Amino acid sequence: MMTESTIETKAVEGAAAGGLPLFYSRPEALNPVRxxxxxxxxxxxxxxxxxxxxxxxxxxxxxAAMRSYPIVFIGPAKAPVIITGLRQNENLFVEASGKWLExxxxxxxxxxxxxxxxxxxxxxxxxxxxxRASERIAEVSSGAGKVAPFFNASxxxxxxxxxxxxxxxxxxxxxTTRAMVEKIDAHGLFAPRQSTVTLEGGEVLxxxxxxxxxEPAFNKLSDEAFLDLRKSGALGLVYCHLASSNSxxxxxxxxxxxxxxxxA
Numbered sequence: 001m002m003t004e005s006t007i008e009t010k011a012v013e014g015a016a017a018g019g020l021p022l023f024y025s026r027p028e029a030l031n032p033v034r035x036x037x038x039x040x041x042x043x044x045x046x047x048x049x050x051x052x053x054x055x056x057x058x059x060x061x062x063x064a065a066m067r068s069y070p071i072v073f074i075g076p077a078k079a080p081v082i083i084t085g086l087r088q089n090e091n092l093f094v095e096a097s098g099k100w101l102e103x104x105x106x107x108x109x110x111x112x113x114x115x116x117x118x119x120x121x122x123x124x125x126x127x128x129x130x131x132r133a134s135e136r137i138a139e140v141s142s143g144a145g146k147v148a149p150f151f152n153a154s155x156x157x158x159x160x161x162x163x164x165x166x167x168x169x170x171x172x173x174x175x176t177t178r179a180m181v182e183k184i185d186a187h188g189l190f191a192p193r194q195s196t197v198t199l200e201g202g203e204v205l206x207x208x209x210x211x212x213x214x215e216p217a218f219n220k221l222s223d224e225a226f227l228d229l230r231k232s233g234a235l236g237l238v239y240c241h242l243a244s245s246n247s248x249x250x251x252x253x254x255x256x257x258x259x260x261x262x263x264a
Contacts, residue, residue, distance in 0.1 A: 022056070023048050023113050026132040030160060032151040039149040040114075041136045047098035048134065049110050053085030056109045058173040059180055059233075065222035068093075068104040070195075070242040070251065072210040078181050078190055080241070086197060086205045092254040101254070106151065108170055115163040117171055126171065126197060128164045180234040187225050187240075189213050196230055196254050205255075213241050 020027070028034065049055070054072075057065050057080050065071065069082035084091045093101045100106045114134035117126040130137065130150070140149045148159035158166070185189070194208040219239060221229070229235050 013169045021116065022052060022109075024116060024131045024133075027116055027118055027129040027244055028132050029118070029127050030150055030156075032080050032154045035130070035150050036154075037139055037141065038137055039140045039147040039157075041138045042146040042148060042233050043136065044100075044112060045098040045136065046094050046100050046106070048097075048113060050091050050094045051089040053087065054081040054083055055078070055107050056174075057082045057107050058109075058170070059177040059237045059240075060173045061105070061108055062237060062244070064105040065107060066244035066247060068250055069244065070214055070247045071241045073181070073190060074210050077178075078211055080177065080237075080261065081210075083207065083210075086207060086251055090258075091207065092251065092258055108166075108173070112166060112170055115167055117167045128160065128167060130163075146152075147179050162234075176233070177237070178233060180237050183229060183232040183234050184213060184238065184264060187221065187229065189217050189221075191217070195248060196249065197255075199252065199256055212245075213238055215242055218242075 034138075054074065059069060059080075062071060063078075065082050069084060071080055071082055073080055082092050086092070093104050095101055114131035114136060116131070118129045119126060138147050140147050149157050150160050151157055181244060191209045191214040193212045194206060197205050197207070199205065215255050229238070
């Protein structure tokens with residue numbers, strides 16, 4: 001029997017509205033007094049992203065992301081996200097074991113976790129934080145496998161320095177992407193959309209509350225407006241987004257596979 005359900009792409013926006021970014025629930029500024037005995041367990045477990053059907057993405061990774069995921073824009077800020085699921089709270093690319101499904105691209109937002117840069121007590125200065133709710137946080141002396149310490153005595157460890165460098169680069173890319181989106185928006189290229197897909201067996205799924213770049217409007221840009229976008233660096237983002245529309249087929253395929261595995 002044919003059934004129909006609707007998913008709204010508000011996961012990221014909703015998390016931000018709640019005061020914390022997607023995935024994070026107990027971020028703490030790293031310091032040797034509080035976290036001197038702690039470290040990061042060396043394992044790849046993406047279980048924390050299992051319920052994320054929309055995940056932020058930045059322009060620099062869109063050429064890789066577009067091959068596996070549709071890229072759309074959500075919320076008043078038109079934040080770019082990849083769509084990873086067709087049902088509410090279901091990420092089709094995280095397996096039951098917590099492994100990310102190969103060979104699909106793992107977004108930087110996911111790889112950054114459990115680290116994040118946050119405003120230090122309202123000072124406007126960003127500091128490296130870690131989500132204490134992460135299952136990868138462990139006592140260095142716990143004996144529970146290899147744990148990379150956050151600190152060597154009072155000095156930041158190599159693991160913490162690498163995390164800071166990654167978060168800094170992500171923040172730079174995020175700000176660059178934000179400027180590109182604002183430039184695209186200034187030319188009036190965004191338009192609301194929804195997508196309807198039908199799985200094998202007749203189940204109809206509606207994905208709503210997102211925006212896309214209107215290709216006909218883009219193609220009608222004046223030479224001056226097109227040059228303005230090119231100078232801003234936003235053209236690559238536009239083309240990756242448009243090309244990613246082919247990846248709705250990938251989502252339908254993954255949803256059908258998940259359905260078969262569940263049925264088995």
